[in-house]
Amino acid sequence: MKFKESCPIYLQIADRICDEICQGLYVEEGRIPSVREYAVTVEVNVNTVVRSYDYLQSQEIIYNKRGLGYFVSHGAVEAIRQQRKTHFMQVELPEILKQFREMGLSPEGVARLYGEYLKDNP
Amino acid sequence: MMEVKELTFGYNRRQKVFENFSLSLGEGKICGLLGKNGTGKSTLLYLMTGLLRPQKGGIYYKGIDVRHRLPQTLGEMFIVPEEFALPRVTLRKYVSLNRSFYPRFSDELLRSCLRDFDMNEDIHLGELSMGQKKKAYMCFALATNTRFLVMDEPSNGLDIPSKSQFRRAVASGMTEDKTVVISTHQVRDIDSLLDHVIIIDGSRTLLNRSVSDICRRLCFAELTAGELTGDELYTQPSVQGQSVVLPNRLGEEHTTLNLELLFNATLAHPQQMAQVFTD
Numbered sequence: 588m589k590f591k592e593s594c595p596i597y598l599q600i601a602d603r604i605c606d607e608i609c610q611g612l613y614v615e616e617g618r619i620p621s622v623r624e625y626a627v628t629v630e631v632n633v634n635t636v637v638r639s640y641d642y643l644q645s646q647e648i649i650y651n652k653r654g655l656g657y658f659v660s661h662g663a664v665e666a667i668r669q670q671r672k673t674h675f676m677q678v679e680l681p682e683i684l685k686q687f688r689e690m691g692l693s694p695e696g697v698a699r700l701y702g703e704y705l706k707d708n709p
Numbered sequence: 710m711m712e713v714k715e716l717t718f719g720y721n722r723r724q725k726v727f728e729n730f731s732l733s734l735g736e737g738k739i740c741g742l743l744g745k746n747g748t749g750k751s752t753l754l755y756l757m758t759g760l761l762r763p764q765k766g767g768i769y770y771k772g773i774d775v776r777h778r779l780p781q782t783l784g785e786m787f788i789v790p791e792e793f794a795l796p797r798v799t800l801r802k803y804v805s806l807n808r809s810f811y812p813r814f815s816d817e818l819l820r821s822c823l824r825d826f827d828m829n830e831d832i833h834l835g836e837l838s839m840g841q842k843k844k845a846y847m848c849f850a851l852a853t854n855t856r857f858l859v860m861d862e863p864s865n866g867l868d869i870p871s872k873s874q875f876r877r878a879v880a881s882g883m884t885e886d887k888t889v890v891i892s893t894h895q896v897r898d899i900d901s902l903l904d905h906v907i908i909i910d911g912s913r914t915l916l917n918r919s920v921s922d923i924c925r926r927l928c929f930a931e932l933t934a935g936e937l938t939g940d941e942l943y944t945q946p947s948v949q950g951q952s953v954v955l956p957n958r959l960g961e962e963h964t965t966l967n968l969e970l971l972f973n974a975t976l977a978h979p980q981q982m983a984q985v986f987t988d
Contacts, residue, residue: 595924595962630876631901632739633883
């Protein structure tokens with residue numbers, strides 16, 4: 588079954604925080620906003636952000652210092668890149684490859700297109 | 710924290726709004742109360758805050774019957790009705806006159822809420838537009854810091870930026886020991902704020918579930934005609950094709966709650982929907 592993806596809000600928020608970490612808005616070993624602050628920023632229920640933070644903690648992207656708040660883990664940026672790459676290879680790429688086949692594109696044709704793209708977008 | 714037990718109530722002898730109706734609300738939740746026009750949403754809110762009294766059954770806040778309107782229950786609850794009149798005084802005066810009824814009143818919450826809504830305490834309550842009046846009263850409501858807060862159609866009359874400010878104000882005032890009940894038809898205004906959904910229909914509670922439970926059991930999707938599987942619990946035409954509600958067979962949350970679809974599906978097929986939620 589194919590869904591036009593609308594993933595749960597708590598994961599969308601987790602993804603947003605990952606983006607902000609990758610952009611350097613929150614640095615590794617630096618503090619991120621409290622659950623409440625973040626809930627206010629994105630206008631959602633506090634419990635939703637609690638789940639986002641729990642999820643990121645389980646992925647070892649952030650960690651909790653008792654009484655001090657949440658901090659970005661050492662190596663978080665690399666971990667996020669790895670995860671996103673894995674997600675792309677396992678979920679998105681097969682979808683794209685399937686479309687290549689439906690369009691009747693040969694592997695050589697795809698390689699040529701990719702080569703041309705790299706030439707045009709150095 | 711709030712227990713409605715076998716409630717019967719009607720505005721006249723022939724027609725009952727509620728008959729043998731029961732409902733229970735927990736702590737630390739922002740609940741959306743949904744129902745068609747005339748199904749008793751506002752009536753239920755008035756009953757829960759002691760403004761109306763049940764004909765049969767009882768409503769209990771932390772074990773105390775709210776019909777007695779005791780200071781220990783009234784000081785713990787606040788209602789923002791859909792329409793209300795305010796005295797012709799400044800907000801500052803209003804606050805100083807009324808704050809002593811609410812033992813947990815917070816100046817800090819009042820300040821932050823006024824800041825969120827871009828208002829101050831010097832405004833005169835007799836000279837405000839409907840939207841402004843609603844915002845001023847909502848600031849006072851949040852500042853009373855009561856553990857039980859009820860809002861009837863809070864986003865009605867609010868302009869576009871105020872709807873977002875409203876969500877921020879409610880999100881920031883929320884703590885684990887509070888319960889907020891928001892009754893509304895403007896589902897898009899509040900859906901990201903909710904963590905619990907209640908749908909009522911006269912004598913029945915059609916749905917009383919947490920948002921995460923709903924999303925574990927249902928998927929909300931946009932499908933094109935070719936993608937329909939026959940498994941759909943509910944479909945309605947949309948720009949992309951069909952908006953559908955499907956049973957979630959994966960056991961994990963897969964999609965975001967679509968309150969409008971959930972509401973329509975629940976009203977259209979109450980039995981099938983109830984089946985999805987039986988364990």
